[in-house]
Amino acid sequence: MFFCNKRERGKQRKRDRSQTMEKNRIVLVPVPAQGHITPMMQLGKALYLKGFSITVVEGQCNRVSSPSQHFPGFQFVTMPESLPESEFERLGVFNFTLEINKTGETSFKDCIRQLLQEQGNDISCIIYDEFMYFCGAVATELKLPNVMLCTQSATNHAARCFFSKLNVEKFLVNMEDPDLQDKVVENLYPLRYKDLMPSGYGPIESLLEFRGEAIKKRTASAVIFNTARCLESFSMSWLQQELGIPVYPLGPLHITASAPGSSLAEDDMSCIEWLNKKKPRSVIYVSVGTISLMESKEVLEMAWGLCNSNQPFLWVIRPGSILGFSGIDSFPKEVSKMVSERGYIVKRAPQIEVLGHPAVGGFWSHCGWNSTLESIVEGVPMICRPFTSEQKINAMYLESVWNIGIQLEGEVLRGAVARAVKRLIVDEESVGMKERALSLREKLKVSVTGGGFSYSALDELVEHLKRE
Incomplete structure (x- = not known):
């Protein structure tokens, strides 16, 4: 009888623990x-x-x-x-x-x-x-x-x-x-x-x-x-x-959690070695996210503009992201040679690590929210080329509210691209944008x-x- 009661009490305790289990x-x-x-x-x-x-x-x-x-x-x-x-x-x-x-x-x-x-x-x-x-x-x-x-x-x-x-x-x-x-x-x-x-x-x-x-x-x-x-x-x-x-x-969740997040594909880490050889804040990093598609004409104008800016650039070109082109190998020979000499092309880059690299002075972005936050956290001003309504709102904030971005609106032309890169990296205007970006970075760290x-x-x- 005692054994039976003891067993029942044990079962009850288990039930109680189960019911109160957090x-x-x-x-x-x-x-x-x-x-x-x-x-x-x-x-x-x-x-x-x-x-x-x-x-x-x-x-x-x-x-x-x-x-x-x-x-x-x-x-x-x-x-x-x-x-x-x-x-x-x-x-x-x-x-x-x-x-x-x-x-x-x-x-x-x-x-x-x-x-x-x-x-x-x-x-x-x-x-x-x-x-x-x-x-x-x-x-x-x-x-x-x-x-x-x-x-x-x-x-x-x-x-x-x-x-x-x-x-x-x-x-x-x-x-x-x-x-x-x-x-x-x-x-x-x-x-x-x-x-x-x-x-x-x-x-x-x-x-x-x-x-x-x-x-x-x-x-x-x-x-x-x-x-x-x-x-x-x-x-x-x-x-x-x-x-x-x-x-x-x-x-920003990537610093709240001290985690970069996850990737559905592997990053090309060779770009970090390339950045290690560049001067501080001299490189423009170019990436338009994981979904956006671009016309070949616009990409060629970007290529000419980036090269004419005389600043080194790290450019992420996803396979299939340029309509009508399979990648840099599909560029006209003159453009392909020029881009290879003045820039570095990868299919994927470790973006947070790239933005935090001392050689990076600016970020050409589609202004997706993750990219926007990651750039602000690293104190990097941006060239804004949004594709969707959500990205356009982010771009407006970057340019008009936080004053750390330059919007490229309308047709992309090589002259406008070169001027935007210079404004962001070398002109006097870049000093103020960099200071404001660093100020925002500190506010986020405090947050x-x-x-x-x-x-x-x-x-x-x-x-x-x-x-x-």
Whole structure:
């Protein structure tokens, strides 16, 4: 009888421990594109260092290379029946993400149920990229807390929120008035009404539908931003009031987490040896991200302009990124020879390490948010050549708010390219831009250290996750 009671008491203690066990597993769900995977993995590293277990749910097409090497302790699982890489290549990142949101809910639900079955009910929260909104619906159905990560700027998110409340048909008609185009949006200075228009990803109807669905299906209890209040104070204040749920500016995440992120491909480290031989702040680094495509005419004008600037340049040219060209070997012989003599071409570069190299004095960029943050953190001014509406907002901030960038608008011509490089690297104007860039860098360093705003926001997020 005593033995039986003792055994029952042991079982009860196990049940009690199970019921009171702290749920400390975070499930991360990134969009299958490098620019979204990178900050999500950096967030995972920051939360891992705070004591959470991290599980990353991947699709078949976005598996992180060498995950155990870069993120020891993380668990990586692949969604069953997720869309293959061939579909990503066929559809492009925007349409692929659209398709995932239409088809991925059942597969993701099965994946989460399996995790719960195999590992116990230890999931504290599902953190999903704002553009993977089907994850919020699954989390709600399974009664799991969920939080959203915005990998773009807070200002861009504010622009989308503001736009969602407009009468679109009326707005499009009114936008024919030039005065309205340049009017500043209320409480969102310096955002103008023309900056609210989506562009760069295809027909506006599809973009508007996607935005509407993302907002309509939002169930998150909080929103994380990869930004710092010192960079986007107006937008952060507006969002705090507008969203009605806690907002946590944790950025820049790559220094909050002391992690460079992850890569879907290997970097060419030979460029660091090339940079080691150059004078301090003499090199212009050129990279337009992992998705953007360029016309061959524009690339040739860039090549001539870079060479005519008489400054050394490190240029990332992704395979397939130049329409009609396979790479530098497809350039006219004269241009190819000139570029090889004055610059260094790679398919991929370790961007954070490059921007932090003392030889780099400027960054020609598409102004994606990751690249923008990485450049500011290293105190490197920028030449801005954006492709999409989000990148155009970032470029506007770089030039007009932070005053550390030069925009190249309209047709790219070699003379304008050469002048922009000289303004950024050697002219008197470059001194002021460099000083302002270094000042911003110091503010960001303060933000992520003890007592800083991003540092404190991370602690607040941890407490929020533990309460969920």
